[in-house]
Amino acid sequence: MNLVKQLPSIPTPYSSSSPCTKKSHHIFNLNISCSFSNNNNSAPPFSSSPFTEKHSFERYQRDSWLYNNPTASLCSNQPDDNSSTSIRENDIALQLPELKKLLQVLRNKRGEESGNGNGKRKLGNVFLVGTGPGDPELLTLKAMRVIESADLLLYDRLVSNDVLELVKGDARLLYVGKTAGYHSRTQEEIHELLLSFAEVGATVVRLKGGDPLVFGRGGEEMDFLQQQGIQVKVIPGITAASGIAAELGIPLTHRGVANSVRFLTGHSRKGGTDPLFVAEHAADPDSTLVVYMGLSTLPALARKLMLNGLPSNIPAVAVERGTTPQQRMVFAELKDLMDEVTSAGLVSPTLIIIGKVIALSPFWPETSKEAIPILETRQSS
Incomplete structure (x- = not known):
């Protein structure tokens, strides 16, 4: 089961319009006619990024x-x-x-200020x-x-x-x-x-x-x-984990469901593969796992988590540009998450959250809740 959603824009007192109309920070008045496009000449989705x-x-x-x-x-x-x-x-x-x-x-x-004082x-x-x-x-x-x-x-x-x-x-x-x-x-x-x-x-x-x-x-x-x-x-x-989880109604910890939360980086120093080595210790169904900057390593990380005992049907969500009007999210079971992320075309910055607590979110598909034992756990806690 999966769900792809974009939250409606929420009016704020801050405008995301061009800074040309706002106060100057040593900005020259430029008349630019050159194009800001990628080599494929197609505009990226949600180009009005905040x-x-x-x-x-x-x-x-x-x-x-x-x-x-x-x-x-x-x-x-x-x-x-x-x-x-x-x-x-x-x-x-x-x-x-x-x-x-x-x-x-x-x-x-x-120097002038110190000249007026003790030097x-x-x-x-x-x-x-x-x-x-x-x-x-x-x-x-x-x-x-x-x-x-x-x-x-x-x-x-x-x-x-x-x-x-x-x-x-x-x-x-x-x-x-x-x-x-x-x-x-x-x-x-x-x-x-x-x-x-x-x-x-x-x-x-x-x-x-x-x-x-x-x-x-x-x-x-x-x-x-x-x-x-x-x-x-x-x-x-x-931090993104707290802000985005709160936005989606996901408690990172919840009595009887998740007794801890772990933050994991999807990138390693010098471009190595060391984030994957912690997967065997992070595959705890009673914990919530939050992966920062993890789009590129998600396929390997998901496989390793499941190989080390994390249920393949545990709920997961990937959130692009969280807490902004451009926010998009993909809900899916862990085994399907990468395919759904690819299908939705999510791009960086994207945060990934994995754990049973995700089924507590009002955005988690109702049909999926029947298959997740979290509900029984919650009722008995």
Whole structure:
């Protein structure tokens, strides 16, 4: 049994329209006529993504202060499977002059301030801020205050455009997102950027989708900066597992049904296969398994889970762009999930949840509930 659904749009006070009509963050008024299409010349589904994708028009509008010739950069950076390295290097080469200029401005400003005091250099703060799974209304009040106070914000691919619209007009935005096959900057370059701006006294905000310390490399950035003497403050965000499960009415734990929950990454470091090795320990029918970034490894992971004792008919769901108006979801038994995901054409970002608790969701097919022993378990608990 399976179910493919797209939730209706829920009106919010935030608009997902083009940022051209909103407040400026050092944005040039560009008249761009070049096309933003893939090589197959077909528009991707749900192209009005709330997220800042690697080649989106919105991204370059926000980052245009970095480029001497932003129009050329926009038109030359078309998606190309064979050019992701050259795109990244080209971006960095274009951005370096402006980044150095901004560093010098901040350095001079801090120098003047210290000249009026005791002359002691004051280091800036770095905030690692979780922006939640996509819905801007899921931001914490503390996150909003920090975003509004920043001098420079480094943001990831899964930070929604609506969240970026909360940034004050004189702050600088810098895209450092990663996606499969394209890293706009390496992790080491991100470390150095955070350090360089903090050393000249800037308030630097590192925006990450979900929670910064759940599969977001926030721990690596925090460890690096603290070793350099930079104070790091973490503002937690609602991780995708909690936000998306709540949106679908799925309790991650439930008395008598699931006594634990486990978060698993579908990607391994250096592109290896190690996420699959934990499957034998994760195949617990009394636990809920949440797989982040797991589309590519789902077929192998599902097979291994079933091979290690997880029932093939256990409920599962895959959710694309969770908590946003573009959310799509596929419900199916584990053995059928990959086929249904492929049929529906789900793309990243997609979260996968596996476990008996999914049958508690109002979106789980009623006909499937009769085949799942969860109902008997729930009644007897």
